[in-house]
Amino acid sequence: MPPSTRRRVIGVAGGTGSGKTTIVGRLVEALGPTQVTRLEQDRYYRDLSSMPTDARGSRNFDHPDSFDLDLLIEHLRQLAAGEPIDAPRYDFRRHVREPATDRLAARPAVIVEGILVLAEARLRALMDVKVYVDTDDDIRFIRRLQRDIAERGRTVESVIEQYQSTVKPMHLEFVEPSKRYAHVIVPEGGYNDVAVEMLLKLVGHHGEHGGRGGSS
Numbered sequence: 001m002p003p004s005t006r007r008r009v010i011g012v013a014g015g016t017g018s019g020k021t022t023i024v025g026r027l028v029e030a031l032g033p034t035q036v037t038r039l040e041q042d043r044y045y046r047d048l049s050s051m052p053t054d055a056r057g058s059r060n061f062d063h064p065d066s067f068d069l070d071l072l073i074e075h076l077r078q079l080a081a082g083e084p085i086d087a088p089r090y091d092f093r094r095h096v097r098e099p100a101t102d103r104l105a106a107r108p109a110v111i112v113e114g115i116l117v118l119a120e121a122r123l124r125a126l127m128d129v130k131v132y133v134d135t136d137d138d139i140r141f142i143r144r145l146q147r148d149i150a151e152r153g154r155t156v157e158s159v160i161e162q163y164q165s166t167v168k169p170m171h172l173e174f175v176e177p178s179k180r181y182a183h184v185i186v187p188e189g190g191y192n193d194v195a196v197e198m199l200l201k202l203v204g205h206h207g208e209h210g211g212r213g214g215s216s
Contacts, residue, residue, distance in 0.1 A: 008128050009109075009112065010027070011117045011123065011130045012111060012113040013133070014132055018135040018140055018189055020113050020114075023133055023199075036111055037110045039076065041112065043088050043089065043090055044069070044090075045097075046068050047096050056095040057158065062171070063174070064116055064119060067114075071088070073123060079104070081106070084104060092152040092153075118178035119177075131184050132184070132185045134185050134187050135187075137168075141163060144163065
């Protein structure tokens, strides 16, 4: 694909509640929504409809195997090549993939965000810019607690149990180590103005010169 038409791919990783979504939102706002395709790794959780309903919540949702990475990689390749995709929708209350999908157009920049997007070499190989959002563990836990209760129908007890049994151990094993692959590490989450300005310049730089950034 000629450099003038090749889509720029930006990967944004970080622990749960780190501020990834805020960072991505600010980038989208600055670049313009018509210039960015936003792809969330959370869309690609595996469908658990074949499991009994009461057993689904006990699955480890923070391990790389909980995601359909093959589909995510294929969709990211399509977007990078300028092709639209039908992105899956996921029901976090029932832990199943919904029948409906969302048609996403391939815009000049593609941002893929999720806790483990830098932990997978095949995903990293598609990225021009790799970002890790680094936020204090206590702040991240509080944000997750608030989100899961408000948006995903969880109880305080279930969020705490899940955090202790899988979220924190998987963060230490997979998420935190993926920081080594980042071009840019953003401390203090999504409200770091200096980091956001730096990212915008970096994204623009890669858009002008083309080519994948760094080794995978």
